[in-house]
Amino acid sequence: xxxxxxxxxxxxxxxxxxxxxxxxxxxxxxxxxxxxxxxxxxxxxxxxxxxxxxxxxxxxxxxxxxxxxxxxxxxxxxxxxxxxxxxxxxxxxxxxxxxxxxxxxxxxxxxxxxxxxxxxxxxxxxxxxxxxxxxxxxxxxxxxxxxxxxxxxxxxxxxxxxxxxxxxxxxxxxxxxxxxxxxxxxxxxxxxxxxxxxxxxxxxxxxxxxxxxxxxxxxxxxxxxxxxxxxxxxxxxxxxxxxxxxxxxxxxxxxxxxxxxxxxxxxxxxxxxxxxxxxxxxx
Numbered sequence: 001x002x003x004x005x006x007x008x009x010x011x012x013x014x015x016x017x018x019x020x021x022x023x024x025x026x027x028x029x030x031x032x033x034x035x036x037x038x039x040x041x042x043x044x045x046x047x048x049x050x051x052x053x054x055x056x057x058x059x060x061x062x063x064x065x066x067x068x069x070x071x072x073x074x075x076x077x078x079x080x081x082x083x084x085x086x087x088x089x090x091x092x093x094x095x096x097x098x099x100x101x102x103x104x105x106x107x108x109x110x111x112x113x114x115x116x117x118x119x120x121x122x123x124x125x126x127x128x129x130x131x132x133x134x135x136x137x138x139x140x141x142x143x144x145x146x147x148x149x150x151x152x153x154x155x156x157x158x159x160x161x162x163x164x165x166x167x168x169x170x171x172x173x174x175x176x177x178x179x180x181x182x183x184x185x186x187x188x189x190x191x192x193x194x195x196x197x198x199x200x201x202x203x204x205x206x207x208x209x210x211x212x213x214x215x216x217x218x219x220x221x222x223x224x225x226x227x228x229x230x231x232x233x234x235x236x237x238x239x240x241x242x243x244x245x246x247x248x249x250x251x252x253x254x255x256x257x258x259x260x261x262x263x264x265x266x267x268x269x270x271x272x273x274x275x276x277x278x279x280x281x282x283x
Contacts, residue, residue, distance in 0.1 A: 015210060021120065021196070021198060022198070022203075022206050024136065024196070024197045024198065025197060025198035025199075025202060025203035025206060026203060026206075028136075028140070028197040028198075029200055029203050031140075032174075032178055032200075035144075035147070035174060035178075036055070036171075036174060039052060039170060040054050040055055043057070043167075050163075051155045051158075051163060051166050052151075052155070052163050052164075052166040052167040052170055053163055053164060053167045054167075055167075055171050056228055056229060056232055056233065057164075057167065057232075058164060058167035058168055058171055059073070059229050059232060060229075060232035060233060061164045061167075062168070063229075063230075063232065070229075070230045073226075073229050073230060074226060074230055077222055077225065077226045078226075080201065080222075081219070081222060083201075084201035084204070084205075087114065088205070089117050089122055089202070091111055091114065092111065092114045092115060092116060092117050092124070093111070093114070093116045093117065094116065094117050094118075094119055094122070095116045095117070095118060095119050095125065095127065095128075095129070095130055095131060096119060096130050097119045097120070097130060097133075098130035098131065098132060098133065115187075116128065118131055118186050118192070118194035118196075119194070119196075120133055120194050120195070120196025120197070120198075121182060121186060121194050121195055121196055121197060121198060121199060121202075122198050122199050122202040123182060123183050123186035123187075123194065123199060124183070124186065124187060125186045125187055125188075125192050125194075126187060126188060126189040126192070127188070127189055127190070127192040128189075131186065131192040131193060131194045132192075132193055132194070133193070133194045133195070133196045134185075134193055134194070134195050134196075136195055136196055136197050139195050143177040143178070146173065146177065147170065147173045147174060147177065150169060150173060151166060151169050151170045151173065154166050154169040179200075182195045182197075204218050243271070246267060246268070246271055247271060249264070249268075250264075250267075250268035250271060250272070
């Protein structure tokens with residue numbers, strides 16, 4: 001069997017027979033990646049022309065003003081990872097579609113102490129009966145228009161004076177309309193609504209079934225994101241921390257018990273000659 005035939009066989013085994021729900025998940029989260037990455041790369045590489053900072057810059061500015069947000073960000077990412085692996089849909093149960101014949105839909109009883117998940121989006125809901133679905137195309141047209149229009153308005157009003165306000169508006173609306181609103185609409189016990197596109201973690205689970213290494217990459221990416229956001233601007237702060245450590249070693253607050261070696265003395269001399277006295281909060 002040639003390489004081409006082997007690749008075709010491998011592709012057919014891993015990336016065929018996509019369900020409609022799975023396709024929606026890949027499409028929606030690919031659009032999400034584009035919506036996030038385009039302004040992110042613009043702000044990162046052409047920051048002089050961008051009217052907003054990067055996501056990490058926006059988050060870092062908020063954490064500087066409100067340090068408790070670092071705890072909230074850490075807790076959110078950890079809880080998302082935990083729930084994704086600890087409470088899969090088979091554990092929590094999945095409601096039947098509203099228009100489905102009960103006899104045609106498989107039963108996922110789940111854990112009686114946990115909420116169900118909606119059939120289209122796979123979101124937690126307190127409802128125990130089928131929920132009504134919103135048109136996903138209409139929702140995202142409204143969401144995209146809202147993100148663009150409101151961000152443009154804030155950009156004009158701020159007139160380039162406060163780029164962080166524009167960043168908070170842009171990235172806040174993306175988070176609100178892509179993640180928070182669909183989850184809040186699905187949660188109520190009565191009048192729950194489902195926007196029938198899979199959550200990010202449902203889509204990652206679909207990818208994991210097809211190619212396990214992709215799920216490992218996503219998990220490692222979330223850990224890197226956690227460190228980058230909470231310790232912003234990690235890893236750029238590592239040289240600053242090293243210089244701070246060296247400065248404190250050269251000029252300790254208390255008398256040292258052992259003298260510096262010749263190499264350490266030369267390093268301290270270079271540091272003093274350069275007049276480099278970084279602070280632990282230097283960015």
